[in-house]
Amino acid sequence: MPRRADTMRQCALTRREMPIADLIRFVVGPDDVLVTDVDAKAEGRGVWITATADAVATAVRKKIFAKSLKAPVIVPDDLAEQAARRLEQRLLGALGMARKAGQLTTGAAKVRSAIDKGEVVALITATDGAADGRDKLVGALKARRAETGNGAEVPHYQLLSSDQLGLALGLENVIHAALTKGAAAQSALARAERLARYGAHDVEIETRVHG
Numbered sequence: 001m002p003r004r005a006d007t008m009r010q011c012a013l014t015r016r017e018m019p020i021a022d023l024i025r026f027v028v029g030p031d032d033v034l035v036t037d038v039d040a041k042a043e044g045r046g047v048w049i050t051a052t053a054d055a056v057a058t059a060v061r062k063k064i065f066a067k068s069l070k071a072p073v074i075v076p077d078d079l080a081e082q083a084a085r086r087l088e089q090r091l092l093g094a095l096g097m098a099r100k101a102g103q104l105t106t107g108a109a110k111v112r113s114a115i116d117k118g119e120v121v122a123l124i125t126a127t128d129g130a131a132d133g134r135d136k137l138v139g140a141l142k143a144r145r146a147e148t149g150n151g152a153e154v155p156h157y158q159l160l161s162s163d164q165l166g167l168a169l170g171l172e173n174v175i176h177a178a179l180t181k182g183a184a185a186q187s188a189l190a191r192a193e194r195l196a197r198y199g200a201h202d203v204e205i206e207t208r209v210h211g
Contacts, residue, residue: 009048012068013059016050024051024083024198026065033074034065036083038090045069051198056080087195088160092168094188095124095177099169103182106171108133111178115140118148122155122179122189126162129175134158137176157192159199 008017025046029035037046047068049059057080059065065075076082098104105114114120115137123141125134141154165174179185 011050011055012047012064013049013055013062018050020048021194022051022197023048024056026079026083028069028071028073031074032072034076034079036079036086038083038086051194053080053084053198056083084195084198087191087198088164091188091191091195092160092164094184094191095165095179096168096170098179098182098184098188101182101184103180103185104169104177104188105180106169106174106177108137108176111137111176112140114178114180115144118144119180120154120178121181121185122157122192124160124165124177124179124192125156125158126160126165126175127158128161129158133175155189155193157196159192159195 007020009020009023010017011023020040025037025040025042025048026034027037027042027044027046034047035042040046047065049055049064060075060077060079063075066073095104099106105111111120111123115123120141123137125137138156141156145153160168162174165177166172169177179188
């Protein structure tokens with residue numbers, strides 16, 4: 001059996017076959033209203049769209065969902081924004097699980113220590129964080145890689161506000177965070193990448209920033 005990550009589906013907008021990791025699913029919910037099925041687990045016939053905000057907005061404008069379902073459906077005008085919020089919620093939940101598992105560190109000093117120890121698998125900066133603080137930690141990542149000459153590349157994400165991060169983690173004033181090694185951290189990393197691609201944010205490794 002193929003792994004779920006390798007499963008292919010067709011984008012109803014572009015008609016291209018793509019891995020489901022690169023798509024987002026929508027299903028008809030109560031009262032015939034189309035809803036986002038981020039985890040692709042809801043019952044009923046689904047419509048798959050390339051997982052970018054532009055693609056979803058275009059599908060709404062071109063009435064792709066009714067055509068694909070061959071049935072009347074109420075499509076919210078802000079469906080692309082609703083999908084973004086669902087993706088944010090999944091990421092926030094995953095970050096909370098990573099913290100409970102001891103695989104998420106917060107605070108500039110602790111994050112810097114984790115970088116120096118080579119424990120960081122992803123750096124997270126709040127969207128409302130100061131540029132100089134962000135740049136110091138990104139610089140530390142580059143310096144660490146230059147010193148060791150090996151190791152995996154570390155992505156840096158700016159996707160969520162300090163208020164969002166604080167609420168998810170049960171902390172105040174969360175500006176800097178880092179995911180460290182472990183399964184829970186990898187789950188959060190995958191959700192961060194998915195949200196970054198959905199918003200068509202630039203992909204940055206070490207010095208490249210998602211945001």
